[in-house]
Amino acid sequence: MFSKVIIKNDERGLLFRNGSYIKHLQPGTYRFAPFTDHTVIVQNVMQPLSVPNKDIRLFMQDEQLVKQLTIVDVQDYEYVLHYVDGKFVSLLRAGVYAFWNIWQKHECLRVDIRNPEIAPEVDLAILPKLHGCCQIVEVGAHESGMLFYNNVLQKELTPGKYYFWKGPTTVVVKIQDLRQQQLDMTGQEIMTEDKVTLRLNFVCQYKIVNPLKALEIKSFEDQVYIVLQLILREYVGTLKLDDLLKMKQEIATFVLARLNEKSEHYGVQFQAAGLKDIILPGDIKDILNTVLLAEKKAQANIITRREETASTRSLLNTAKLMDENQTLYRLKELEFLEKICEKIGTISLTGGGNLLEQLNSLLSVRNGA
Known part of the structure; x- marks a missing residue:
């Protein structure tokens, strides 16, 4: 069959x-x-x-x-x-x-896939279906990306989204933030020329302008920190404490100028620097407070004596005018009499006559005397 x-x-x-x-x-x-x-x-x-x-x-x-x-x-x-x-x-x-x-x-x-960058003819809409076959890298608006194939630099990536095939070539994109950044140095102990150990709080702002140069430096931020530390030691170590306290506004100018001498090496632009605090040892602080208190007391005594002298001189001038002008003297008596009456609740008089006549007689008797 x-x-x-x-x-x-x-x-x-x-x-x-x-x-x-x-x-x-x-x-x-x-x-x-x-x-x-x-x-x-x-x-x-x-x-x-x-x-x-x-x-x-x-x-x-x-x-x-x-x-x-x-x-x-x-x-x-x-x-x-x-x-x-x-x-x-x-x-x-x-x-x-x-x-x-x-x-x-x-x-x-x-x-x-030996050339990892996905060509323009590939429709990006299909990439979500290619699980495990491609990778996506995003470079933000404030960033710059360094593209490496097998650890070899290829080019700089501007802000945008980039797509790469996963294959025999290893793709790495190292991102650099181009926004202004701040480096804080807190509690840095430094000795002045007169052997006073103090602590400084310092801050500086910088901006990366050459991402590749900054990328070539290992532990970039740590190295910038060390440079800042050495510059501060150089400046503070040549000044005595009193001079440092007087010239503390000049520290920022000096440090910023020295930092910008090295800016090209690090691929950055240092934009601002400033001294936030000077923290003195406890015993030095007590001594300075004592000196300050003594200075303020001396200033207060000078001001008090100056005011007393001015008051005495004014009183003397008034007395001379009253001796030379009887009318002024009379007005001054009436002024004091008015002040006395303001403080008296009741007045008791003995004898005849009215109140004004008796007060007037008192002043007349005093003038005659």
């Missing part, structure tokens, strides 16, 4: 005899005599050609079969973007692939 095999319109058959490939079969019905070792492997033309334990290259000798296939041979250094009817389907890695082109149109875009 014959064995029957039916191949549908969306199928193709691969005929084997005694395990060896013979030919491909078009849609139709096929009968095979019994006791013959014929095997038909049916393939769905909507799926890639795949035969278990058989290499695809085995079927490429069949010219008629090859006409119905799109063969893709992917090298080790390649990725192939596979499109079906214009739509992205999959990413093909190294290997050989065969797709039926009977009902579908297959297109392939090859990319050489």
Whole structure:
């Protein structure tokens, strides 16, 4: 009895005899005599050609079969973007692939991953589907990126988003912040020329202007800190404490000028510097407070004596005017009499006459005396 095999319109058959490939079969019905070792492997033309334990290259000798296939041979250094009817389907890695082109149109875009940067012809919309095959690097608006391939500098990246293939080339982007930055030095102990140990709180602002130069310096911020520390020691170590306290406003000018002498070496621009605090030892602080208190007391005594002298001189001038002018003297008496009356609640008089006459008589008697 014959064995029957039916191949549908969306199928193709691969005929084997005694395990060896013979030919491909078009849609139709096929009968095979019994006791013959014929095997038909049916393939769905909507799926890639795949035969278990058989290499695809085995079927490429069949010219008629090859006409119905799109063969893709992917090298080790390649990725192939596979499109079906214009739509992205999959990413093909190294290997050989065969797709039926009977009902579908297959297109392939090859990319050489030895050059990691993703070319413009690759639609970025498909990248979310390529898990593990690409990496994304973002450079902010205030940043600059240094692009390295296998630790070799390639170029500087301006702000934006960049896409790279993952492959044999290692891609690293080192980001540098171009905004103004601040370096704080707190509690730095420094000895003055007269052997007084004090602590300084100092601050400086800088901005990276040459990212590559700054990147070449290991532990960039630590090295800038050391430079600032040495400059402060150089300045403070040549001054006595009293001179330092008088000239503390000049520290910032000196330090900023010295820092900018080294700015090109570090690839930065130092924009500002300033002394925040001078912290003195406890015993020195007590001595200075005592000196300050004595100075203020002396100043207060001088001011008090000056005011007393001015008051006495004014009183003397008033007395001279009153001696020379009886009318002024009389007005002054009335003024004091008014002040006395303001402080008295009741007045008791003995004898006749009214109040004004008696007060007037008192003043007249005093004048006569």
